Amino acid sequence: xxxxxxxxxxxxxxxxxxxxxxxxxxxxxxxxxxxxxxxxxxxxxxxxxxxxxxxxxxxxxxxxxxxxxxxxxxxxxxxxxxxxxxxxxxxxxxxxxxxxxxxxxxxxxxxxxxxxxxxxxxxxxxxxxxxxxxxxxxxxxxxxxxxxxxxxxxxxxxxxxxxxxxxxxxx
Amino acid sequence: xxxxxxxxxxxxxxxxxxxxxxxxxxxxxxxxxxxxxxxxxxxxxxxxxxxxxxxxxxxxxxxxxxxxxxxxxxxxxxxxxxxxxxxxxxxxxxxxxxxxxxxxxxxxxxxxxxxxxxxxxxxxxxxxxxxxxxxxxxxxxxxxxxxxxxxxxxxxxxxxxxxxxxxxxxx
Numbered sequence: 001x002x003x004x005x006x007x008x009x010x011x012x013x014x015x016x017x018x019x020x021x022x023x024x025x026x027x028x029x030x031x032x033x034x035x036x037x038x039x040x041x042x043x044x045x046x047x048x049x050x051x052x053x054x055x056x057x058x059x060x061x062x063x064x065x066x067x068x069x070x071x072x073x074x075x076x077x078x079x080x081x082x083x084x085x086x087x088x089x090x091x092x093x094x095x096x097x098x099x100x101x102x103x104x105x106x107x108x109x110x111x112x113x114x115x116x117x118x119x120x121x122x123x124x125x126x127x128x129x130x131x132x133x134x135x136x137x138x139x140x141x142x143x144x145x146x147x148x149x150x151x152x153x154x155x156x157x158x159x160x161x162x163x164x165x166x167x168x169x170x171x
Numbered sequence: 172x173x174x175x176x177x178x179x180x181x182x183x184x185x186x187x188x189x190x191x192x193x194x195x196x197x198x199x200x201x202x203x204x205x206x207x208x209x210x211x212x213x214x215x216x217x218x219x220x221x222x223x224x225x226x227x228x229x230x231x232x233x234x235x236x237x238x239x240x241x242x243x244x245x246x247x248x249x250x251x252x253x254x255x256x257x258x259x260x261x262x263x264x265x266x267x268x269x270x271x272x273x274x275x276x277x278x279x280x281x282x283x284x285x286x287x288x289x290x291x292x293x294x295x296x297x298x299x300x301x302x303x304x305x306x307x308x309x310x311x312x313x314x315x316x317x318x319x320x321x322x323x324x325x326x327x328x329x330x331x332x333x334x335x336x337x338x339x340x341x342x
Contacts, residue, residue, distance in 0.1 A: 016217075016340075016342075017213060017214060017217045017219055017340075017341075017342055018211065018212035018213040018214045018217065018219065018302075019210075019211070019212045020209060020210070020211045020212075021209060021210050022207060022208075022209045022313070023207070023208040023209055023210060024207060024208050025206070025207040025312040025313075026205055026206055026207060026312055027312055034197055034205035035196070035197055036193060036194070036195060036196040036197060037193075037194040037195050037208060037232075037306070037308055038191060038192060038193045038194055039190075039191070039192050039194060039232075039234055039263070039306075040189065040190070040191045041189035041190045041191075041263055041266045042188060042189040042266065043188060043189045043266040046187075046188045046189065048188055048189065061208075061210075063210055063234050063235065063304060063306070064234065064235045064304065092210070092212055092304075094301065094302050095212045095213065095214040095301065095302045130265065130266065131189075131265050131266045133234060133235065133263075135208070135210075135234070135306065137208055141196040141197055141198055142193070142196075169187075169188075170188075171188055
């Protein structure tokens with residue numbers, strides 16, 4: 001796995017009313033600091049990419065649909081320099097298809113929190129769905145006057161990753 | 172408005188890629204403490220009710236569908252004792268129906284963060300949808316060994332609120 005990237009497996013608890021899923025707790029091992037919570041939605045065929053931060057650590061959780069999140073390590077001196085990694089993260093399925101109470105937990109492999117450290121270039125796209133929604137809980141709030149946000153074009157040749165053919169636009 | 176309940180209006184920023192919406196920032200006036208972030212989903216016809224906390228303040232944001240959130244004030248000595256209030260909060264609409272970049276911001280009245288203080292009894296149901304998803308950012312993490320969570324039955328006669336007729340079950 002890419003150096004310093006962390007995953008927290010999430011437990012989706014469905015019952016006959018709907019579901020509940022804890023995402024990030026202040027006493028989690030992966031928790032660093034609370035900057036803010038925001039939601040970002042991505043439509044089919046679009047890559048929201050590429051971004052990186054110099055100070056902020058991101059914590060991504062998919063809350064609806066499915067998202068393909070891609071990380072690229074261009075950090076000088078990183079033991080995983082040059083590596084790119086794909087993560088398929090998914091939100092809870094539609095509540096009405098969840099099993100009834102007593103049938104136990106459903107723990108999809110895609111129910112994870114993905115922690116992305118500073119300087120790791122990242123982006124995401126909707127995976128086989130029209131609407132992928134990710135919650136990010138970064139360690140710092142967005143500074144409008146001086147954003148800690150740096151970019152490459154979504155199809156930059158400087159990034160060692162080619163989006164799948166269904167991705168036709170980005171930004 | 173019910174005593175000590177607070178609302179933060181959220182700005183939904185749609186563009187041709189999808190949308191972005193800040194929810195709670197550590198420098199917000201309404202921000203108190205970060206306990207955790209969890210997601211709770213509710214199916215049509217169900218009331219997730221009634222709950223209250225003795226220490227924790229909740230911060231509800233709808234991230235998908237629409238939710239009818241109901242608050243009841245049974246706090247001794249509260250200037251709004253006996254009052255019940257309904258809030259219709261809604262998640263961002265499907266990304267593909269959002270306007271193109273440059274057409275400006277869409278600020279639905281339902282895009283709010285609802286802050287619910289301790290001892291205010293609350294619950295919610297899916298409003299005219301099959302799947303309402305709420306993010307809660309409480310000031311304290313859930314304590315499994317000693318939950319700060321107290322309940323009344325969803326249809327308790329002690330609570331001065333009657334759920335709409337489409338709500339037929341709860342818990």
